[in-house]
Amino acid sequence: MGGFRRYLLRRLAQAGFVVWCILTIMFLLFKLMPGDPTAIFVDNNFTEDMIQRQRMLWGLNDPWWVQYLRYLRNMLLFDFGHPFFQNESVAEIMLDKVRNTCLMIVPALLVSVVFGTLIGAYAGWTRGSVFERAAVATSLVLHSVPSFFVGILALMVFSYQLRWLPPGGMVPLGGPDTLWGMLASPDYWKHLVLPGLVLVSREITGPILLLRSSMLEVKGSDFLDMLRAKGLGEGRIVVHATRNALLPLVTYVAVMTGILFQGQVLLEIIFAWPGLGRELVQALTHLDFPVAQAALYLMALVTLALNLIADLLYGAIDPRVTYE
Amino acid sequence: MSRQERFKGPKMDRRSLMMLMAASGAAGPALAQAEPAIDVVNPKYRKFYDDVAGYYIKDPQWVKETAARLTWPQAGERVPEIRVIIPNTEPAWLDAFRKWSKDGEQLGLRYKLEQMSQARWLEEINVHRHGDIEVHPAVLRPERVDPAEWIVSRGYGSDRRNYGEWVVEQYDDLIDRQSAASDPAERLKLVREAARVMAEDLYPCVFGWGPSIIEAYNGGDWDNFVKSRGFGIGNFNAFLGFSRVKPKGNRKSLRVGMTNLLETTNLLGATNNMRAIGRMIYDRLAYYDENLNVIPWAVESWRRLDERTWDLTLRKGMEFHDGRPVTVRDLKFTLDFMVKYERGIFWTANRFLESAEIVDEANGVLRTRFKQPYGQFESYFMQLNVVLPQHIWGNIMEEQNTAGDPRRLRIDTPIGSGPYRFGRHRKDTELQLIANKKHFDPPQVDDIWVVVTPSLDGLMGRLESREIDVIESSNISLTPSQAAQLAKSSHVRIERTPDVNWLHGVVRASVLPWRDYEFRLAWQHSIDREFLVKVPWEGAGRVPKSNTFLAEGNPWHNPDLPAVPGFDLGKAREILRAAGYAWASDGRLVYPAPVNAGWRQRVVRVSKPGLTWGGLKMLGG
Amino acid sequence: MLALEGLEVRYATRQGEARAVDRVSLALAEGECLGLVGESGCGKSTIARAVMGILPPNGRIAAGRIRFRGQDLATLDPERSRELRGRRMALVPQSAMNAFDPVYTVRAQLDEAILAHGAMAAPARAERIAALFARVGLEIARLDDYPHQFSGGMRQRAMIAMAMALDPDLIVADEPTTGLDVVVQDQILQHIRSLHREQRKTMLLITHDMAVVAENCDRIAVMYGGRAVETGDRAVFERPLHPYTLGLCNAFPDLDDGGRALISIPGAPPDLVTPPAGCRFAPRCPFAENHCSEAEPALLEVEPGRHAACHRLDRIEEFRRRARDPDTWQTERKS
């Protein structure tokens, strides 16, 4: 296990380096870009001394390296400061938005992975069948259609024309606000149907295509013949094949989760979902740097963490991986 | 102190200096000069350029851009590209400017249209880096009914927001006088006179009056929305709509759709939406009726003692939402608090306030005294200020450590005395305002739910499906085609309210080519105002009759202003030719020859004959 | 005990159906060891697969019968045939390298093999597995390792252990020593031999290594192009009857005459989709005559217990002589 510990340390060090780089890039982006955050914040009638006071308050008058070090410390401690336009701390706001984003992507992710795996595995197992052709063709189409377009179409049809489903938001007026309250509320699930399905329609294609091809690969392996020669039933053999075909899925799902977590800007806007992506766009529209910065940072962190977890997990599920 | 010492321009490195010199065409002896001598004609304005201009005159980029345009062009030099920045929230402007820049090509003009986020656009304007034309819409808020809002900000020689750096001494004199004129009739006269000076100098170009205020609401369930001139029916800035609306059926909960709900529930730190909503929770001192006349609100009456002093009498029997009575002490506390801490939006109304003293506690009379004669007492001071509860705010600055910034205070549940109590609030999603039936002007509804829907499409869909009853209109005005779509639903009613909106562009009169009055005139002839009204605004607007911010319908409008130069490219070319301009082989407009005395005179004078230019001086001979 | 009767196996390919095994008849008595030799692609492994019932999806038994203790495996319903596999007959596969599922421990896979054929209590299974491991000379402690942690030889031993898990009657060993180094090959062969000799297992040993067959098998069948061209006992190598067998013998180091140069057979095995007319070996046979390319020779009993399929059995003595000369194999065959 010494090998593993060394590996873990190395990976953590690498991740730390990447975080530092990303933080630095963000610092350059937000602090050193032309323009002055006070310019947007100050009212027209501010006098110079008021502006200077504001700058001092935000530490904008310090030398850049003091600002940089303070910024690094704050970011690493998840102290994102105060937004320009809201009076909760950025960290509190982020917590709320991250939760909301998760409320949208996690169910969609689970459905996509579970059903995508099943469909993909079956398609790979029955290569050449009508089912396989249909699954692949549908996946290719769904993969190509931009999800925001699907979202718009879904809204047009199911919300505005047929009026079957609510056209956005997470819960109706006055609905529950806590995590468990929402999960227990049928209204939340009703609101989730459209954005969830749109998400699934795209995200499910990944596992389907991946599982299908990795199943094809596994199908050519010698050990399957051996399993049959051992006299195992077809069911057990499929289990073996799927278990092997699932290996690449682990990495894929981690990467996919990261992308989902970053990428729901469009759907959150179309479906009025108060999540992290929408918050980012809103913050950018108002140049609310602390919020935008924190949102971007969290997205990057989640992505990195998931990649790290995926690598470690891969080692756990594939005994062939060694850490030497 | 010598002028050179006083002038604290940017420290420029040698490379920038060389570039600047090259750009300005200066050579030889000029190289010895360490700083570009951007100076003003009238030293009275020097202070403005030193202090406030600290914003931009210390910005090397601003200096570079400006100096280049303050330098006499050489023979055959082309009129530079006209840069216009447009926020990406305003597709109509872009559509209009596309057309105008195409028309401008026939005059040999070339435009550079840049689109950016609204915040970025504001930022560029704030540091005077917006290019040639500052395009701006009127978004009416109660405090902006006062004419000073625009006539000061866009034309006063010593205002940071004078983005065209247009400095005319006669105009500034009128502005000084109107601000001190506490007699409304006299003030009206001065304001109209100022508008005339501005219009005659062709400094602003009003592109259109509008867009019209078109709103839709659920007329199946609701009745009696009051239309306020310039605001419409569903605007939180004018709560007449929300206080008079009557339910037709049993549902007494009004649902208002909005595109966003900025989050601060602290009134002092709030921006547009929440600031307007906050003023339904806290009572303003005075208010506007539907025709924009000032009416008493929390202050029952006021009396002018002299041009600097007023007595305010608080309305009797008011209660805060927690049951405590509203007293004149609360009012005094609020004003003191604002003077002591607040340097944001309330500062605009309170910076001239000298003192607030209780003169008759039993009858609730407070005497306010201002530092100077104050013309904006009713339309600014009384409109902006609210009554804060002293028992909550008394020690709040000490309790919450916000480094002396009241905008950082955390007020999770605002308590005021206004017609609505703060109810449930879910960030970025919904906000409930519960009717305060004990209010002196109690709302007819039980509560208002503000529902956030980020897209107009979503809002319209929800209105059709009766999920919302009205779209909040301070951010969103419908176009006729959108209204027509909505009108297909039988329960939706469309309302048009008289507006005093406009879209203007102020040119940077201080620099070339805009310094030439004739050029400004020719350029205005190239603007097809009718196109803006007809196509991008879909006919919902008016072709402006005059270049004024106080449009027809505004109580401060001057009906006797010169008409806007009509769209006539031939005439524009004629004017340019007569003024000495020529065209290069590729069609681009070329400045008049340096020897053209008429042109030199016009450029030095900037304004039309009879007005005195006090702003930036041309550089070099 | 095992008898192939006119077995014909076809694979569907893009080019058409390939007859991998073409009308092959072989018989294997109880306790006997039959060696199946031939170049790769001659159909040996297909026979193993057909017997084990694990033909790939594009393969099918087109004709003939596989009799195993009286049942016809070719037509047996899948469930019954599954029951036989592992229990009554077991496979020692070609490349042990890949024959284990990489993501389960060796123990789990042995366990599964036992469990697939009826309930046995967990302790009993563990005991059995330990015993099997001991028998093939592997450390019990390694049972919980994953296959990739084993060396090639260990994996093949584990495979033998697995084949023995339920004490089957028939063992099909399909090139069990491929990819192993010589020393390990020897050890594995010893284990295989002991299965046959000590435990009296009936065995079908498939290999291209003549020496292995010569050393281990009671009976030998030589295959070429999907057909059995020669069968018999050890004498097949001592006195081959078929030119192909002659060629094969030349291509392998002689056990007795170590100094002899190796001679390979020029040309490539025939295309099985459109096999050459007549004798399939004719295009590569240095002794072929026109007639050879026209008519297919039948597998005839030449001597008691010895069959061969060649038109010119009469000239075999001459062939044997000439086959020793490398030049014989160099001559380009025309037509």
Next chain:
Amino acid sequence: MTGPRFLDVLGRNPSAAVGLALICGFVALAVAAPLIAPYGPFEVAFGPDRSVPRLAPPSARNWFGTTNQGMDVFSQLVWGSRVALTVGLLSALGSVVVGTLIGLVSGYFGGWIDDVLMRLTDVAFGIPFLPFALVVIAMAEPSLGLVILLVIFFLWRTTARVIRAQTLSLKERPFVWAARAAGAGHWAILFRHIAPNVLPLSFLYVAVGVQTGVMLEAALSFLGFGDPHAQSWGIMLNAAFRAGAMRTAWWWVLPPGVALSLFVMAIFMVGRAYEEILNPRLRAV
């Protein structure tokens, strides 16, 4: 890749043939846009009486109807194909060139160069794509060039990793040793011997690049962060969305959405076919 082999793959891959036909169609549309489009990208399609045909459904005059500003949807769609092709092609080529170079250098030279470049790649992988693009564009001025640069900035990383792996295996091949023995310099080996062998593989990422570029441009434009001077399909969708016309003016929403989907799908299908040529295992029975 030889012609007949390519045709062979197309023959066995009807979807790739359809994809190729679609791409050719889009290219033709883009090249001949001025001939095909009856109006300019931002031109109001005034009616005969100078009236503005606002939100008119498809008709003989305006095949795909008009927008709320009276612009011809069909014309905009045609002009949009130019933007899609430009963005797609440039961002794909840029990212593949950068990625291939980095992958080659990293894989071939190894050591600290490899370390530095691969850590850079890690960083690129760690930055969230769309959000980062949004931030950059919000800070700067939205333009097509910036969108292309952003796509390049994000796509080179995948290509670089794959090419690096390929280079690592190639540099151990005998022909590289032979070249070195013959006295070839590092750069000669890299570009004359190894590069030609990885090129087919990096070409595969052109397809990925085109897709990503087009999709990103559409997404950014839809969010209002696009280049206002380029009439792209995303800008069209954004305009429809902003105009509140999504629910009624289907003729304005469907064409850009469908065109976008078809284009991406076509690229995807051809990309898959190309992948099959590269990797014959995929087409085994």
